Amino acid sequence: MSKKAIIIGSGIAGLASSVRLAAKGFEVEVFEANSYPGGKLSEIQLGAYRFDAGPSLFTLPEQVEELFRLAGKNPKDHFEYQKLDIACHYFWEDGKQIKAFADINQFAEEVETKLGEPASHVRKALKNSAFIYENLSPLFMHRSLHQFSTWTNAQALKSYLKMGKLGIFSTMNQANEALFENPKMVQLFNRYATYNGSDPYQTPATLNIIPHLEFNRGAYFPKKGMHDITQSIYKLAKSMGVQFHFNSKVEEILIDKGKAVGIIVSGEEKKADLVINNMDMVNAYKSLLKKQKQPKRLLNQPKSSSALIFYWGIKKEFKQLGLHNILFSENYKAEFEHIFEKGSIYQDPTVYINITSVCKPDDAPEGSMNWFTMINVPNNQGQDWDQLIQEAKKNIISKVNRVLQTDIESLIEVEEILDPRTIESKTSSAQGALYGNSSNNKFAAFLRHANYSSSIKNLFFCGGSVHPGGGIPLSLLSAKIMIGFIK
Structure with a gap:
């Protein structure tokens, strides 16, 4: 008999999780408070x-x-x-x-022609962005930061030797001011802090990783x-047998002897072998897990x-x-x-x-x-x-x-x-x-909730409010990282 999984919320990460769980042979039910899937999308x-x-x-x-x-x-x-x-x-x-x-060369020439900023500066900025991505994405985007193995694998050890070049010790604005002559180009590249709801004058220069996605990738x-991202994954999930329940606001995550065993929705208990929370982590603890010990340090982090x-x-x-x-x-x-x-x-x-x-x-x-x-x-x-x-x-x-x-x-x-x-x-x-917590300090990436509960068995987390962060790509990756913990 296949195991049963309940997912709370049908945001993009919840949808992706439903597909990944169905592919692993789970019986999956998704409970969504709204009348439609997708959350913000x-x-x-x-x-x-x-x-x-x-x-x-x-x-x-x-x-x-x-x-x-x-x-x-x-x-x-x-x-x-x-x-x-x-x-x-x-x-x-x-x-x-x-x-x-x-086209990066065309963009660089456009900047030089219109703003007088040397084209070489644009190429260097995007080369730097690619360097950050190549060294940090395997750690911060594709793996859990909450596992010891993440910090001891060969890729991590190589990255430690390059820390000074990864922007950890300066702000995004400081790095961009050091590279560009024209304040307009500093402003343009500072804008990428807003992609995860942060302040370029506070957030570390590691966020200069973002232009790589837009230009190099x-x-x-x-x-x-x-909206077709939502619709296509939703249709895929349904074709795999995933059941969706809309206008179904979850009231509580059921915990028995330190283990998640289901949910309460519309006053009725729904049992499952595991529970995945795609709801905002802060509100989930305050409403669905209010009887459980609260991770106050994470809940109190400044928001984006x-x-x-x-x-x-x-x-x-x-x-x-x-x-x-x-x-x-x-x-x-x-x-x-x-x-x-x-x-x-x-x-x-x-x-x-x-x-x-x-x-x-x-x-x-x-x-x-x-x-x-x-x-x-x-x-x-x-x-x-x-x-x-x-x-x-x-x-x-x-x-x-x-x-x-x-x-x-x-x-x-x-x-x-x-x-x-x-x-x-x-x-x-x-x-x-x-985007959940803001990224306005160099430790922000470490102050996101893990994709699993460290104190409650069979309770997992995905979505923009947990690791690795907000936005479509990271939310999808949160589902992928989370699935790695489910046997």
């Missing part, structure tokens, strides 16, 4: 406009493809994506614009939109930033915009001080605009665009969000109008807003933080 339909609700950048597609191969299927028959020729369009208030071409777009998103249907096409667009703040340091020190929103925020209709025209009516308009904001600490949102919207519109020489407010046909409060309520993310 969901979609919104506003009239004739469709929006990917959450994560908008897709890297390391092989992590998705691997799930189909585990099931003996050809990924291309179920999930299609394309590589982007331009990773991002960047705009500054003084009229400067550059395109971050996927490539940025991609699923042909049916980011959150987001304020305006989903706008725009009645016009802007030819200068691509899939990913950044309109930079004039004072980046002040922006991050407001987010992480003042718990507020800077008056001149950096604006990110994701427009999937550029690649998928049916996401907006002809002659129109679907703008996912986002700024980084602090996590929810009880601020007056209604007031902050009102001020932020005014400042975003003003910035867009200045940079794009338009009157954007008159072009907004439909609107929906997502803020830290609704992020928390929809996804159970503690304080609405997008």
